[in-house]
Amino acid sequence: MxxxxxxxxxxxxxxxxxxxxxxxxxxxxxxxxxxxxxxxxxxxxxxxxxxxxxxxxxxxxxxxxxxxxxxxxxxxxxxxxxxxxxxxxxxxxxxxxxxxxxxxxxxxxxQQEYPIQKANYSFLELLNEVKDYTSQVFNNHSFTIQSSVPESVTIYTEKNIFVSVFRNLLVNTILYGLGRIAIDFRKTDSKSILVLSNEILPDTIIMVEEIEAKIRETNPELNSNDKFKLGLSSISFMARSIGMELSFELRHSTFIISLTL
Incomplete structure (x- = not known):
């Protein structure tokens, strides 16, 4: 044009x-x-x-x-x-x-055409919806999901987008980690943070700067692979659209993805 x-x-x-x-x-x-x-x-x-x-x-x-x-x-x-x-x-x-x-x-x-409608949701219900998908799709993978998030935690969010973001983060974690996924919830005076952590696969090279660049990307692109998942730039863009922020950290052999609500 x-x-x-x-x-x-x-x-x-x-x-x-x-x-x-x-x-x-x-x-x-x-x-x-x-x-x-x-x-x-x-x-x-x-x-x-x-x-x-x-x-x-x-x-x-x-x-x-x-x-x-x-x-x-x-x-x-x-x-x-x-x-x-x-x-x-x-x-x-x-x-x-x-x-x-x-x-x-x-x-x-x-296209700025999505009707964003936020409400309070139980995190446990949202997590179960995501886990239902992963159990169906990755039934031949050996992985466990352990959540220490209290049952009382609720999240004010747009449900469909949150589930999409969280599911894609979890899929990335399953595909590139050893399969022992931990989900934690942290709360500060002004922020609530969901944390996903997993040990990386042996001999896997994690390019921290490249991952951080994808998270900050303002012109997101879809993955051109056969994994049927959104890439980090797309996930980060969708998260930002409802007021959430992604961050990534590598500690020794464990990668940590934080989702600030």
Missing amino acids: IKLLKSVFSRGKNDNIGGDLGSDLHLKELESLRQENEMLRKINRSFFTILKHDLRSPLQALLFSLNHLKNQLVQESVDDSKLEIVSVVSSTIKQIQTYSLDFVTFHSLL
Whole structure:
């Protein structure tokens, strides 16, 4: 778009089009660009509406069918390899479904079109929702989640965004750590802080400055990998959109991600 506008304006300097005629042509081109841009925005909105609503039903149908198939296989006492295949496919579909919704939320926030509505929620309920996802998707991973957060703790937040941020942080922790995840809650005079910690995998190189740069990134980008998760720059952006801040720390062989509420 910017290149096209530069082209239009530079043409006025170089073309031998005089006075009002040249101005009229430039205005027509600008109007054409405006209409084209508006059309692209409408297509963009339509695409994300389809992604948000129309994709959910077929994926839910697939998950239901796979769950039914899995129950049948269990009753027939088939070998574990077939059950494992069904579990892997179900897990992948669940990840695609969740990542698609995260992607839609991320895009809506970028466009400043997401209706942020905050309320008080029990942290335990939010954590259980996240743990339900991780237990389904990472059922072949060996990991434990230990929370020392008191049951009485409530969080004033936008539920969907908070769950998305916390879930993606947890997924990152599961994928790159040893699997013993600790969740702690700290409170100061003015701040409440959730802390996730985990030991890093052996021989894993943690680039602290690179991670900190991603957290501070003001132009977030989506991951270009096959992990079905948001990257730290995207997670940090979503957290900031509802008044939370991410920070990262490496202590010996333990990485610590703090989420200031």
